[in-house]
Amino acid sequence: MQKSVKAPSLRSRGRFRKELPFHLMLLPGVIIVFIFMYIPLSGLIIAFQKFVPAKGLFGNQKWIGMDNFIYLYNLPGAISALRNTVIIAFWKMILHLIIPITVSILLNEIRSTGFRRTAQTLIYLPHFLSWIILGGILIDILSPSDGIVNRVLGLFGHEPVFFLGSNDSFRGTLIVTDVWKEFGFNTIIYLAAITNIDPNQYEAATIDGANRFQKMLYITLPNMRMIIVLMMVLSLGNVLNAGFDQVYNLYSKQVYSTGDILDTFIYRIGLLDAQFGVATAMGMFKSVVSTIFISVSYFCAYKFADYRIF
């Protein structure tokens, strides 16, 4: 270990010379991150100000303590946005675990390589499309008047469903379409874990007379335990992420009561109504809660799954 030295010895000077290239390589990245991550972070002080944009981010603003937070607390839409965010994010977190795990186990049982590969390629597809593209497609196929989905429902004598325009179905539509977009891509990680299972375990089970379902249940699933726990823990950080891109491109005024989320709310009051202080207060609330959850989740992942990010 390097001992602390009072005068720069020859050895530590040589060491600094040797390490200088590393500092220089990092310098541009450090500057960019400082400007676009750390300065905005300190900009969170706006939350405690009556912010006038014209005076600038670090200008002579009026301090108002917690007024923005109190204002938000009494704003009807804010609390409902928080509730919607938690509900939507919760169901997405649950289903983003269950569906990909199930699908990856099912995919693993498919013996025909060609079929499996094709299916895999296809289920990865929606992940690569933006919510603009998917939003456009969904608005079209879910339309109550001539959407293909309602036409199919009509064949079964079902009344047309106003998927994106009614408070009864909006959240469900958000959750299902988001799971549909990402489930395929999320199988990748589980399939990798399944591939790493020692084939001897299956052979031994076969000799012991285990059938296929017993092998799935007692070999495949338990071997995925670590990765499942890890993904579960890491997903905790999304507790307030209901998916801005998706909601913003699919919602409309009539579904604000069930579909408005923190991020869309922040965007509207901040950039459309120009209430920068109030919007930042809400952003800060979200940021602090998320940070706590993400930190705890990384810590748990580190403790229980020996997960190290770097």
Added chain:
Amino acid sequence: MVEDRHWSSRLFNVLNYTIIGLLALSCLIPLIHVFAISLSSSAAATGGLVTLWPVDFTFESYAYVARRAAFWQAMGISVLRVIVGVGLNMFFCIMCAYPLSKEKDQFRHRTLYAWYFFITMLISGGLIPLYMVIRMMGLMGTFWALVIPGAVPVYNVILLLNFFRQTPRELEDAAIIDGASQWRIMWQIFVPTSTAALATVALLSTVYHWNEWFNGILYSSSPDQYPLQSYLRTIVIDMKLTNMGANDWQALVVVSDKTAKCAQIFLASLPILLVYPFLQRYFVKGMVLGSVKG
């Protein structure tokens, strides 16, 4: 295998192939539907006659899009954004990941720097403060607002640094004995041996820049600066039918526009559709490397 002959196993196979097959189709059908509409006549599309095969086959909508300057201008901005944005991302990724991949005995301050970057993954200033900073920097309304603020993708840096660490130390030690500088070691040893990881990072960054639309709207001062996805938003989302009553006269105008909309949706997704199946092994590798560490 013997067990596969058992009736329950056969039944399971049938069900399993059906479920996976339907799931796979569910991912493909919406796009086929859009493609079919884009190749149909306005009347057929408006009347809801098109499902998976074009009705009254015509290239009319593509001819219309070809003449639409705004579409191609937005496409041009997106292409430029991908080239410059991915270039910057790659540069910063390599320059940051390489020193961070060193062991502590080679680079004392490694952990300090790693935390400096890692913290930004835990907490962020959020929408408004970043918006203000970009305004302060004079980037508002410029192309640079789309590529510079996100130039250091911290997640990708971590992905790459974990890959760099797998490069055998002996290679580096030998190069040092031969008198190579750290810069040369980075460019001539680490970069060439990490092409798979670099391809992964490039793919992630390409998809990001191609699909990003929000900053495109937020930091542009007028719609003629929009990249493709932001432009697309104005035509496919802003005028959506859910915002209007069924008898709204505007609805008629929008609906007759349906084939053109579908043509533009399809054209905007085409580049990614053509590319991603061939890069499968790279993003699979990236996902696995990114999330199962340690």
